[in-house]
Amino acid sequence: MRVPFIDLEAQYQSLKGELDKAINDAVKGFNFIRGKEVSDFEAAFSRTMNLPHVVATGNGTDALFMALKVLGIGPGDEVITPAFSCIPSAEVITLCHATPVFADVHPETYTLDPERFEQHITPRTKAVITVHLFGQGAHVEEIRSLCDRHNLYLIEDCAQAHGTQVNGRPVGTFGHASAFSFYPTKNLGAYGDAGGFATTDTQLAEKARRLANHGALGKDDHLFEGFNSRMDTLQAAVLLVKLPHLAAWNTKRRTNAETYHSLLKSIPEITLPCQRPGTTHTFHIYAIRAQKRNELQNFLQDKGIQTLVHYPGALHNLPAYRHLSHAPDDFPVANRLSQELLSLPIYPEITEEQLRYVCTSIRDFYCRPQKNQ
Template identity: 40%
Template sequence: MHSKIKSEMQNAFENVYDHHWYILGNEVDQFEQDYASFNQTKYCIGVSNGLDALFLALKACNIDYGDEVIVPSNTYIATVLAVSYLGALPVFVEPDINTYNIDPSKIEDAVTSRTKAIIPVNLYGQCCEMQSIMELSNKYKLFVIEDNAQSQGSSFNSKMAGSWGHINATSFYPGKNLGALGDAGAITTDNFQLAERIKVLRNYGSQKKYFNEVIGHNMRLDELQAAFLRVKLKSLLDWTKERQQIASWYDEALCGLGDLVLPKISTGATHVYHLYVIRSEKRNALQNFLNEKGIGTLIHYPVPPYLQEAYQSLGYTKGSFPIAEKIADTCLSLPIWPGMQKDEIDYISETIREFF
């Protein structure tokens, strides 16, 4: 995918190099406008990475020590780390076994007097069932911070992922559908006050150089990464269509094969296939077999966050969240990237058929 835009990316580098302005310049300003427009939000604030985006979003909502934040039990560790950075407590809620996204019907039971926010994670490329989540947040007056790192361009009920929450965080890690050439992230919102607070927090707590209003951070989007992202954003819709086509080839070739569970999309949602995730009780053997045939796969994610050594203090054990553990024990991500050819999908599918 990079080979087709190499000259544009080189031009973007030279433009930044020749302008001699490397922090919070025109490229960041323009990318923030471009991405806000793409994501159908009023404001976008570029930051250093996806984890910092989550942290700053929570901080802007005044999440503090002892507060509780509801998160999925099967998310990537970054979602949980951001909560911990503020001294808040992550409260885990199980996903829907079919979509892998947080189950809205289970959230209410996790709400307590200390609950301040919900972080729905649009996992693998599919937008969560955000309508129900927003209705619940309104009922209990909770902040919603979408973790949109894996689903730029997806939607629910025709409203873009990353535009539902009060404030939302995304990552442009190189492997994402919209990836920088290094670490990068962004926050999106329609709330002017939250947007302005993020701008101050990301830049040493300062609006004017050498004058600091609050204790802030150095969490700014790099000017060069913004320039690269501006180039790549123009291709994102086309790349998404390619991913969806590849997924449809997989669906057709793998349907009804062995005990495979293929991706399912909830009513009203769209999927941009950051990952194409299958499940099988024979996952480990299947992964080894594919590897022997030259087909690389990954497991997203082998250990749920509440079972990580870093979170032993929370006191969870194997069996605490059986749905998350079922997914962790059986999921496998197959190769998918813009530019994959039908014959490559055929080879992968035939190899899986051979295994079964």
């Protein structure tokens, strides 16, 4: 049996008629940049996420960079960010000519540990980026409280958390600004790069909209220098078709996660992902902590099961941040996660037969006779 990590073709086939029509209509409109579909998607996503202001961008990294820029982050500032995440949550800080300051993550949720975060606050700290990693709601209420106490900006990286909630509130609504990615493999994915900046602040929203369009709201209205990060019309058309299905897809992901839980919980060599109390996990990634992780991954590959490692290097261990002179054990949880986590297939279209095959294969790996050392 073959089990891909994600099956975008299966999702396309389930919506083929709607998607083909939306793409065809967008092409026939011949307004490929800033077409009506873009503003329609901004409004629809705003309603869905309970965020008053959404600015569609070229990708999620740009949206995160814009969040820092509109908040005035620049040279001399420090921004705290998790040591375990995808690199955009750190590199955008450097792109603003500020300094990324890593803090360790919580050993159960894998998101920024509020206690570790507070320990890294200095007089130069201006903001924190908290990442809702793998669809898990971060400890965002505690972090926002600390931000208010220390007069810091809170930026939410929601790239992997479309529809995740914390105590009934959608993520992205707790911070001063937030960023979303609509990369094709995300829970809500376009057919190319796309992203979104969001905020509850009208002035920040206008500044972000200008920033993404060379400093202008209209043609030749360049109030300041910006750059070019505009979601194209075709991507917005695709996202408009997919958005009404997001809640059902997230429910299916949670159901698939429950199946994994029930079938894998008795295997002592692995640790299953938790769901933090009071949160709604959307399981963009289902990552287990596995003994002999690399051997298990190779074994599953031989069985036709595709898995991925998120992430093989904690940020402080990457060559890009060697200049910060961190040792691996400076952030022990992040370091350990990079050595143990293995991401299993969990897309909405995966079948129960495929899920059971994955679980049986994992059990077979740990039950097989061990070679002599």
